[in-house]
Amino acid sequence: MRVAKNAGGDSLKIVSRLVVLSALACGRLASAEGPAEIAQELLTLEHRAMDGWLKGDPDPMLALCDPGITYVHVMTAKRLNGVAEVKALFEPYSGKPLFDRYEILDPQVQVTTNTAVLTYEFVRHNGTVESHWNATQVYQRKKEGWRVIHTHWSMIRPQ
DSSP states (O other): OOOEEETTOOOHHHHHHHHHHHHHHTTOSSOTTTHHHHHHHHHHHHHHHHHHHHTTOOHHHHHHEEEEEEEEOTTSSSOEESHHHHHHHHGGGTTSOSOSEEEEEEEEEEEOSSEEEEEEEEEEEETTEEEEEEEEEEEEEETTEEEEEEEEEEEOOOO
């Protein structure tokens, strides 16, 4: 499934519905209640964060971070611990859009009582340059709502 997202279009509803229907058809989600709604909510949060990066705004992504987040990225020499270290990583990119448009491909959400793992392929477009990434976001339900407690980004090697 390939659904593009750019600053001018809104494909979130289509993507969310397709993910939920696919998961239900494959038996990954027990019902349209609970886990399916959580999957939709997490995809909405993820799109909101990526839409922020379309404008060079890291704040929507930072708003999702739990204070104790651990963050692994190809751009760091070691794991980052805590939202302050993640914010320091994002600081130089503030005000600079990271991409012209993006795609979230093949999202999968695995849900337990208070934890959900969202994995997907992220395609970043800058003009004619395209890069592909594996993304993992581990969410935990807190009193403030879903917060990311762990993130892992890795670049996909061309085949």
